[in-house]
Amino acid sequence: xxxxxxxxxxxxxxxxxxxxxxxxxxxxxxxxxxxxxxxxxxxxxxxxxxxxxxxxxxxxxxxxxxxxxxxxxxxxxxxxxxxxxxxxxxxxxxxxxxxxxxxxxxxxxxxxxxxxxxxxxxxxxxxxxxxxxxxxxxxxxxxxxxxxxxxxxxxxxxxxxxxxxxxxxxxxxxxxxxxxxxxxxxxxxxxxxxxxxxxxxxxxxxxxxxxxxxxxxxxxxxxxxxxxxxxxxxxxxxxxxxxxxxxxxxxxxxxxxxxxxxxxxxxxxxxxxxxxxxxxxxxxxxxxxxxxxxxxxxxxxxxxxxxxxxxxxxxxxxxxxxxxxxxxxxxxxxxxxxxxx
Amino acid sequence: xxxxxxxxxxxxxxxxxxxxxxxxxxxxxxxxxxxxxxxxxxxxxxxxxxxxxxxxxxxxxxxxxxxxxxxxxxxxxxxxxxxxxxxxxxxxxxxxxxxxxxxxxxxxxxxxxxxxxxxxxxxxxxxxxxxxxxxxxxxxxxxxxxxxxxxxxxxxxxxxxxxxxxxxxxxxxxxxxxxxxxxxxxxxxxxxxxxxxxxxxxxxxxxxxxxxxxxxxxxxxxxxxxxxxxxxxxxxxxxxxxxxxxxxxxxxxxxxxxxxxxxxxxxxxxxxxxxxxxxxxxxxxxxxxxxxxxxxxxxxxxxxxxxxxxxxxxxxxxxxxxxxxxxxxxxxxxxxxxxxx
Ligand SMILES: CC(C)[C@H](C(=O)O)[C@@H](O)C(=O)O
Ligand SMILES: CC(C)[C@H](C(=O)O)[C@@H](O)C(=O)O
Numbered sequence: 109x110x111x112x113x114x115x116x117x118x119x120x121x122x123x124x125x126x127x128x129x130x131x132x133x134x135x136x137x138x139x140x141x142x143x144x145x146x147x148x149x150x151x152x153x154x155x156x157x158x159x160x161x162x163x164x165x166x167x168x169x170x171x172x173x174x175x176x177x178x179x180x181x182x183x184x185x186x187x188x189x190x191x192x193x194x195x196x197x198x199x200x201x202x203x204x205x206x207x208x209x210x211x212x213x214x215x216x217x218x219x220x221x222x223x224x225x226x227x228x229x230x231x232x233x234x235x236x237x238x239x240x241x242x243x244x245x246x247x248x249x250x251x252x253x254x255x256x257x258x259x260x261x262x263x264x265x266x267x268x269x270x271x272x273x274x275x276x277x278x279x280x281x282x283x284x285x286x287x288x289x290x291x292x293x294x295x296x297x298x299x300x301x302x303x304x305x306x307x308x309x310x311x312x313x314x315x316x317x318x319x320x321x322x323x324x325x326x327x328x329x330x331x332x333x334x335x336x337x338x339x340x341x342x343x344x345x346x347x348x349x350x351x352x353x354x355x356x357x358x359x360x361x362x363x364x365x366x367x368x369x370x371x372x373x374x375x376x377x378x379x380x381x382x383x384x385x386x387x388x389x390x391x392x393x394x395x396x397x398x399x400x401x402x403x404x405x406x407x408x409x410x411x412x413x414x415x416x417x418x419x420x421x422x423x424x425x426x427x428x429x430x431x432x433x434x435x436x437x438x439x440x441x442x443x444x445x446x447x448x449x
Numbered sequence: 450x451x452x453x454x455x456x457x458x459x460x461x462x463x464x465x466x467x468x469x470x471x472x473x474x475x476x477x478x479x480x481x482x483x484x485x486x487x488x489x490x491x492x493x494x495x496x497x498x499x500x501x502x503x504x505x506x507x508x509x510x511x512x513x514x515x516x517x518x519x520x521x522x523x524x525x526x527x528x529x530x531x532x533x534x535x536x537x538x539x540x541x542x543x544x545x546x547x548x549x550x551x552x553x554x555x556x557x558x559x560x561x562x563x564x565x566x567x568x569x570x571x572x573x574x575x576x577x578x579x580x581x582x583x584x585x586x587x588x589x590x591x592x593x594x595x596x597x598x599x600x601x602x603x604x605x606x607x608x609x610x611x612x613x614x615x616x617x618x619x620x621x622x623x624x625x626x627x628x629x630x631x632x633x634x635x636x637x638x639x640x641x642x643x644x645x646x647x648x649x650x651x652x653x654x655x656x657x658x659x660x661x662x663x664x665x666x667x668x669x670x671x672x673x674x675x676x677x678x679x680x681x682x683x684x685x686x687x688x689x690x691x692x693x694x695x696x697x698x699x700x701x702x703x704x705x706x707x708x709x710x711x712x713x714x715x716x717x718x719x720x721x722x723x724x725x726x727x728x729x730x731x732x733x734x735x736x737x738x739x740x741x742x743x744x745x746x747x748x749x750x751x752x753x754x755x756x757x758x759x760x761x762x763x764x765x766x767x768x769x770x771x772x773x774x775x776x777x778x779x780x781x782x783x784x785x786x787x788x789x790x
Contacts, residue, residue, distance in 0.1 A: 118630065119615070179630060182641060189630045218668055220561030239580075239601065244634040254605040254641075256634035260580065264595040287682070289520060289530045293585040295596035299525060300595075320689040321720065327559055327668065327693045345686060347659035352668045 110406060113166060113173040114143040115192070120390035120438075121148075121176025127392035127442030128174060128399040131418075134446040135411050137403065141174075142166060149180030149188060158191025168200060172402050175396060177380035190242060193375075194220040197235050200371055202364040203266065204273045205233035205343060206401075207377060209330075209350035209360065212423045216355030216432055219327070227354045229333035233343020235364055237266045238294075240340045262294040262339065264301060270310025271305040274337035274366055280315035285322040285346065298339070319346075323391040326350055351377050358391030358431045359423070361398040363405065372405050374398040377410035388437040391429040393419055396445060418448035451518060451747060454511040455484040456533070460721025461731035461779075462489075462517025468733035468783030469515060469740040472759075475787045476752050478744065482515075483507060490521030490529060499532025513743050514714040517736060518721035531583060534716075538576050541712055542606065543705040545614045546684060547742075548718060550671075550691035550701065553764045557696030557773055560668070568695045570674035573615040574684020576705055578607045579635075581681045603635040603680065605642060612646040614708055614725040615678035622654035626663040626679035626687065635680070660687075666771035667691055692718050698730030699772045700764070702739040704746065713746050715739040729778040734760055735788060759789035 114129065116122035129141060144163055152158050167173055178192050196202070210228045211217055217225040244258035274282050284302050290296030306314050317325065319342045325332065326346065330353050336346060340427075351360035360377035376394025384390055397419055404412035427444040428434030436444065455470065457463035463486075470482060485504055493499050508514055519533050537543070551569045553556055558566040573656050585599035625643050629636030649657050657667065659759025660683045666673065667687065673693045677687060692701035701718035725731055738760055745753035768785040769775030777785065 153547065154451040184629070186636055190633070193715045219559055219564070221559065224559070235536075237657055239628075239632055244601075246634045246638060252605050252609070254638055256603045256638040258601045258632050258634050258636075260585075260599045262597045264593050268593070274468055284608075287685075288525070288581075289527055290535065291580055291588055291599050292527045292583060293587045293599050295527050295599075296525075297587060297590075297595055297597040320685045323664065323686050324693040327690065341682075342686075343662050344628075344631075344661045345683075349664040349668065349690070352665040356669075357665055379659075398452060414610075424551075430766070437551065 109138065109140050110171045111140045111142050112402065113170040114141050115147050115173060115175045116143070116145060116180045117147065117176040118149045118180045119177055119382045119385040121380055123385070123390045123438050124376060124392040124395035125174065125225040127259070127438060128395040130442045131396055131415065131445050131449070132399050134449055135415060137408065137411060142170060147192060149178070149183050152172065152188045152191070153182060156419050158188050159195055164199065167196060171370065171406055174399060174402055175373055175375040175379065177376065179380040181382050192305060194240055196373055197364050200373070201236065201366050202371065202373055203234065203236045203270060203370070204365050204367060205235040205362060206365060207231040207233060207347040207350070207360065207362040209347070209354040211354045212359060212420055213355065218353065224329060224331055227330040227350070229330070229350060230277065230335050231343055232270060232271040232277070232337040233347060234266060234336055234339050237261050238340035241401065244300055250370040251393055256278070260291070260294055262297050264297065267298055267301040267304070271301055271337055273333050275305060275309045275312055278312045278335045280334035281315065282335045282337060283315045283317060283322070283333060285317050285319050285336055287319050289318055294339070322346060323349060326353055330354070347377055357394070358429065359393040361394050361401055363398070363401045365405065370405070372402060374402040388439070389429050390438045391431050392438050392441050393423070414449060418445045421448045450479065450481050451512045452481045452483050453743065454508045454514040455482050456488050456514060456516045457484070457486060458488070458517040458519045458721065459490045459521045460518055460723045460726040462519070462721055464631040464731045464763055464779050465681055465717060465733040465736035466515065466517040468779060469736040471783045472737055472756065472786050472790070473740050475790055476756060478749065478752060483511060485588070488533060490519070490524050492733070493529045493532070494523060495548050499529050500536055505540065508537060512747055513576060513712065514694050515740060515743055516714055516716040518717065518719065520721040522723050535581060535583070537714055538705050539715070540578065542707050544575065544577045544610060544708070545708060546576040546703060548572040548688040548701065548703040549572060549707060550688070550695040552695045553700060553761055554696065559694065559701065562790050565670060565672055567672040568691070570671070570691060571618065571676050572684055572691055573611060573618070573676055573678040574688060575611040575680050577601050578604060579681035580633055590631060601632070601635055605638065606637055608642040609646070612678060615676050616646060616650040616653055619653045619676045620632060621675035622656065623658045623676045624658060626660050626677055626683055628657050628660050630659055639680070651756070664690060667694055671695070688713060699770065700734040700738065702735050702742055704739070704742045706746065711746070714741060715743040729780070730770050730772070731779045732772050733782050734764070735778050755790060759786045762789045
């Protein structure tokens with residue numbers, strides 16, 4: 109039997125994951141869920157351990173992981189998110205962060221110009237290097253002469269493979285986003301790998317934007333994008349932005365994957381949202397759609413499609429949480445999706 | 450007599466700067482303009498020199514600089530923008546990049562929800578360090594084992610002074626934007642300086658957002674922001690985004706300043722836009738409003754106000770370029786502003 113690790117995490121994480129598990133059970137997936145309830149900020153604050161080696165082995169022995177959200181206002185250090193989410197991305201070599209942004213219903217768009225609303229793109233975010241490499245330190249920490257250095261590390265190996273993935277999923281084209289007019293070394297290495305990838309894929313239409321222009325264009329003309337490929341940091345920013353433009357981050361799902369090993373970690377794009385945790389208004393659709401992405405990757409395409417269709421029907425019927433203009437609670441949305449299955 | 454250096458630059462830069470000079474002449478400022486026409490991508494491509502030391506001395510001997518845009522599709526290296534714009538920011542120690550985003554007219558907002566439209570914020574971008582420090586290199590350049598490293602450098606000195614500026618201009622509050630949940634060293638140094646700055650300014654309301662959430666919120670609730678203070682790279686991205694949300698980047702102006710020396714370099718937030726260069730549709734309002742920011746800083750507040758009012762009247766009357774929904778050409782917009790003076 110296929111085992112899926114589940115890390116509910118912090119804030120609204122457990123609330124949205126609960127609904128994802130409810131609908132997946134309702135689908136009759138027959139998957140076994142290994143729920144790591146204790147991997148959260150409270151454990152980190154008490155023990156100093158973000159993710160134990162034992163838990164890491166449980167994750168890597170499973171078929172995939174579904175994660176809610178990590179982050180807690182009581183934790184100010186980066187060691188917590190680095191120790192859980194960033195460790196899993198890095199140690200399982202999940203080098204692609206695949207984040208689709210698609211408007212589920214035209215009424216949800218924050219944009220007023222109709223032509224602009226047809227957003228249906230994928231952010232392909234490099235997920236193992238860049239500014240997230242974790243290499244650096246602080247000189248004279250504590251003094252007013254402190255100097256902090258974080259290395260943005262980009263490798264040919266890392267860039268080339270994520271570009272390859274981006275081209276492999278292109279429908280209408282690939283847009284590279286970088287800052288090669290200002291960031292010298294990484295900029296030129298991305299440009300070199302980009303030139304080679306374009307040559308290997310002569311039939312795919314390509315464009316290139318600097319990251320500032322790309323952020324702007326995601327508001328002024330989001331419908332023009334198909335696949336956006338970019339580094340870890342820009343991908344983090346642009347995927348939240350694209351999700352918002354596509355009607356709200358509450359319904360955005362993502363897949364952290366290694367296309368070669370097939371392993372994937374699936375998570376909603378939203379964070380732990382401590383401000384609304386416990387109020388019952390958290391939108392579970394991002395978590396539910398992340399579950400659908402997981403099902404698709406482990407060979408259950410039909411169940412994945414059924415689940416996605418059920419979510420679309422729920423949204424079209426206005427059976428949503430307040431962020432999407434509805435008045436349902438988290439659990440009621442789960443029940444509504446279940447009823448559509 | 451006060452001398453202002455003018456660097457028209459590339460693409461639409463010369464077109465918009467021409468109109469800025471026309472309206473400033475019309476104001477009767479009596480300023481002398483030292484126009485460095487030759488500082489552009491063509492010169493760089495021919496000579497390899499982005500900005501000569503002689504030109505740098507002309508800039509630093511003047512009262513301020515007005516710049517159009519730097520960037521050309523023929524230039525793929527970062528050395529050009531680094532050699533002109535980033536050199537001026539760094540060598541003149543213009544550590545604050547002050548970028549207001551204010552909706553000139555409600556009809557220009559791309560957002561459909563009225564409550565969201567009232568955007569009136571300032572991005573305070575650290576302008577001398579971070580990822581723009583230019584420190585790094587490529588190991589095994591040219592090989593498929595290449596490793597590129599760019600250091601993101603943040604210093605107590607650099608962070609503290611830009612935070613101080615942000616607090617000094619706050620009206621409703623200051624929001625720090627960083628990525629301290631993932632970027633270890635810079636993240637913790639920004640957080641430390643932020644804690645100290647908050648303590649020195651106990652009466653200013655403060656908030657903190659991670660950069661991905663901030664990008665999202667600039668679309669979902671832009672009216673909630675007053676002053677956003679952030680690092681060089683995030684400031685680059687968020688200021689383009691804020692300008693677009695506030696009705697379009699064509700009218701966005703910025704000031705690169707050193708509040709202690711008083712020197713400033715003023716430029717529209719838009720780039721050189723090679724795709725529309727020469728077509729006559731470039732919007733000169735960003736350049737004109739940058740001129741107004743310059744006037745305000747060199748003690749000509751009244752002229753600055755008159756110019757800003759004239760721009761607002763022009764926009765309200767719909768006498769704009771196509772990007773703002775009008776049908777005027779660049780020169781006609783300049784003439785329209787002149788007529789309103
Ligand atoms: C041209 C480029 C290097 C520059 C920057 O990134 O600072 C520009 O985008 C800006 O914002 O002034
Ligand atoms: C929690 C945080 C470190 C993480 C990231 O920046 O990658 C999150 O924002 C995401 O996008 O999954």
